[in-house]
Amino acid sequence: MEFDIVIGIHSIAELLRAKRRRILHVFASEESLDELKKREGISKNEIPADKLILRATHDVQEEAKKWYKKADYEYQRVPSNIFVIAEPVPAKDLNWLYDEMISRDSFKLLALDQVTDVHNGAAIMRTAAFYGVDAIMLSSRSSFGIGPGFNRIASGAVEYIEVVKVSALPKTLTKLSEMGVQIIGFSEHAKESLSTIQVQNKTCLVLGAEDFGLSNAVERLLTSIVALKPQGKIKSLNVSVAAAVAMEKIFGEK
Secondary structure, three states: OOOEEEOOOOHHHHHHHHHHOOOOEEEHHHHHHHHHHHHHOOOOHHHHOOOOEEHHHHHHHHHHHHHHHHHHOOOOOOHHEEEEEEOOOOOHHHHHHHHHHHHHOOEEEEEEEEOOHHHHHHHHHHHHHHHEEEEEEEEOOOOOOOHHHHHHHHHOOHHEEEEEOOHHHHHHHHHHHOOOOOEEEOOOOEEHHHHHHHOOOOEEEEEEEEOOOOOOOHOOOOEEEEEEOOOOOOOOOOHHHHHHHHHHHEEEEO
């Protein structure tokens, strides 16, 4: 049986609000339920009664150890003594993406080119949810995995953004470009600045790997390659920070 372990008060609250996927178990202490209500406004009554398993604080952690082992994750203490076992986030396929591009007047797409760090990936997804990004496109061969730590850092963003796994990102970008989608890549080595770009209604923002930036195979397919121009002595940004700045400029209020 495939399952997802969701930890973190914010992430659990969004999981319960979104009602996007089936909840299998909620392991919690009475104190953690009080915290969930005080911090997120989620009451005990909003948790399916047949899925709620109340345990003492120590026993919640012992249960977490068992589930982490089942999922082959390294156990780390579960914050706030509450965690949820849920069905995995359903991934969308390319047919869905292409259909959406045809049927909709506007679409915000984010493509991550070999971004593998879980912390960066989760921070990017949280920011993407803030800016109303419709979908995130990931390479099925070289990207981060969605596990307990990712869920906590993403703070519930996985409940609201579609994830599209692709086997060949360059091929997919080529198809999207042929469909009229604007493909904008960010690179610290680019000569062009964002101020010269007229952002269109259907746009795909592409961000590269933490160490090497955009791959050559992806870079040559982009409609535009732009850079964030540094104002100080440091010339580059962490990819999650660069993603936040890029999304503000491309997907933010106009």
